[in-house]
Amino acid sequence: MQREIEAWGIPTVSLSNNPGATKRLHPPRWVHVRFPRGSMLGEPGNHDKQLAVLRDTLNALRDINTPGGTVALPYRWEAAPVMWRGKPLVAGSYS
Amino acid sequence: MPSVKSDSRWLAGFRARYGPWWTAAAPLIEKHDYAAAFKDYPWPAFTETPWTPVVKPLASSRIAVVTTGGLFRPGLDVPFDEKSGEGDWSFRPIPAGAPIQRLAISHPHFAHELAEADMNTIFPLDRLRELAAAGAIGGLAPTHYSVMGYCTRAADLAETTAPEIAARMKAEGVDAALLVPV
Numbered sequence: 378m379q380r381e382i383e384a385w386g387i388p389t390v391s392l393s394n395n396p397g398a399t400k401r402l403h404p405p406r407w408v409h410v411r412f413p414r415g416s417m418l419g420e421p422g423n424h425d426k427q428l429a430v431l432r433d434t435l436n437a438l439r440d441i442n443t444p445g446g447t448v449a450l451p452y453r454w455e456a457a458p459v460m461w462r463g464k465p466l467v468a469g470s471y472s
Numbered sequence: 473m474p475s476v477k478s479d480s481r482w483l484a485g486f487r488a489r490y491g492p493w494w495t496a497a498a499p500l501i502e503k504h505d506y507a508a509a510f511k512d513y514p515w516p517a518f519t520e521t522p523w524t525p526v527v528k529p530l531a532s533s534r535i536a537v538v539t540t541g542g543l544f545r546p547g548l549d550v551p552f553d554e555k556s557g558e559g560d561w562s563f564r565p566i567p568a569g570a571p572i573q574r575l576a577i578s579h580p581h582f583a584h585e586l587a588e589a590d591m592n593t594i595f596p597l598d599r600l601r602e603l604a605a606a607g608a609i610g611g612l613a614p615t616h617y618s619v620m621g622y623c624t625r626a627a628d629l630a631e632t633t634a635p636e637i638a639a640r641m642k643a644e645g646v647d648a649a650l651l652v653p654v
Contacts, residue, residue: 381634383522384478391651415582421590444521
């Protein structure tokens with residue numbers, strides 16, 4: 378999807394919590410977020426962090442100047458682990 | 473239907489390998505054994521990266537969002553197909569003015585409670601509106617897009633939904649797109 382939109386002449390950036398899977402797709406620009414699947418911009422209701430993630434992501438869109446470029450965002454998950462099929466999603470298994 | 477503009481050389485090989493893969497994978501997916509089912513999935517092998525330079529300042533750019541969270545407008549949109557083992561490659565356009573907290577989720581493969589508590593975690597239209605009000609971006613596109621991230625039929629997604637969404641963005645003067653895979 379991202380590849381197609383970019384090919385139509387619209388610059389794109391994506392969020393990823395799974396660098397391995399993301400790199401395989403050769404997206405034009407992406408940012409690495411360390412948040413669990415289901416909450417890619419941070420904790421529900423964490424207005425300031427969501428805004429910071431978005432600002433950083435849009436700055437990455439502006440600043441990345443090589444195809445495939447990426448930026449790792451510094452934020453971490455600051456709430457109880459998310460449960461999925463009876464197990465907690467923990468860093469390293471977020472996607 | 474608009475034609476594919478990104479590198480499409482992978483499509484023929486993918487389609488050739490998809491049928492045999494699905495024959496073997498379907499019973500495993502039926503048992504929710506996804507690790508075994510996707511072990512031999514014919515992942516597209518891309519060799520190049522598409523690129524469009526950013527030429528417009530963010531402060532005057534019109535931004536569109538694509539989420540893969542399976543969001544839809546109850547009563548207005550048909551939900552995505554949650555039953556099919558092959559997923560769903562259709563899309564739902566969502567107008568910028570839609571109240572996002574009233575959106576519903578049809579996507580069987582992630583924990584919904586976070587997004588249900590705050591849709592901005594996967595579809596941040598409220599936050600983008602705040603950035604627009606602060607002058608950090610030019611504004612939101614009139615239309616944003618939702619797909620269901622679980623879709624094994626990557627070629628159908630790439631040949632129908634992806635160019636259709638791209639063409640609609642082009643027609644609405646979108647300057648940049650943010651993709652939120654879930």
